[in-house]
Amino acid sequence: MLGGCGLRPLYSGGGNGQVxxxxxxxxxxxxxxxxxxxxxxxLEERLGSDGGSGAPYRLEVELDDRIEGFGTRADNTITRERRTLRARYRLVDAAVGTLLLDATAGSDAGVDVVSSEYATVAAEQTALERLAKEVADQIVARIALYAARSGPAPTSGAPASGTTP
Structure with a gap:
């Protein structure tokens, strides 16, 4: 049924598939x-990479992690924070240095500020852990889409076929 409508599974072929x-x-x-x-x-967990130096692609990531307070009481104390994690990432052909993909990903989470400073810090850290996973998921999904559209991975110094969508 899916073949008739032009849809193809992104991860077709399982672990041996192109993506x-x-x-x-x-x-x-x-x-x-x-x-x-x-x-x-x-990222490494989701990519399944071994971190070897012979990999055909290199992923470079720059992060912007911010905590902003909002929601104030009459005495100007903050009652709520927003933690935002944004990533600019670039997928580079490791052999020749060609930029293949340049994109951004990001997510945010709300944190209640309570009377216990320890509890607030713990909530901020938990939010960061969750945001890191969400951003990694976005990055891997975008790289998978690029890989599905561009063809097989380069095996030598040859650039990948296709262009950045």
Whole structure:
């Protein structure tokens, strides 16, 4: 039924399919800070990459992690915060340095500010962990879409076929 309407499963072929093989061929460059550590670990887990130096693709990520207070009481104390994690990422052909994909991802979460400073910090950290996973999911989905549209992963210094959608 799906073949008639032109839809194709993104991960067709399972672990041996074109998209899965392309994702395994992505190495994630180090990302600064605690948020960077969380995002990088989530990316590596989702990509299934071994972090080897021979990978045909390199993923470079820059993060912007912010906490903004809003919702104030009469005494100007903050009652609610918004934690925002934004990522600008670039997929690069590791052999020749060609930019293949340049995009952004992001998510935000609300945090209640309570009388216990410990509880507020714990809520902020939990929000960051959740945001890191959401941003990693967005990045991997976009790379998978690029891989499905561009053809097989390069095996040598040859650039990937296709263009950035």
């Amino acid at each position: 899965a093989q392309a994702l395994k061929g992505v190495t994630v460059a180090p990302i600064a800070g605690r948020a960077g550590w969380l995002v990088r670990n989530s």
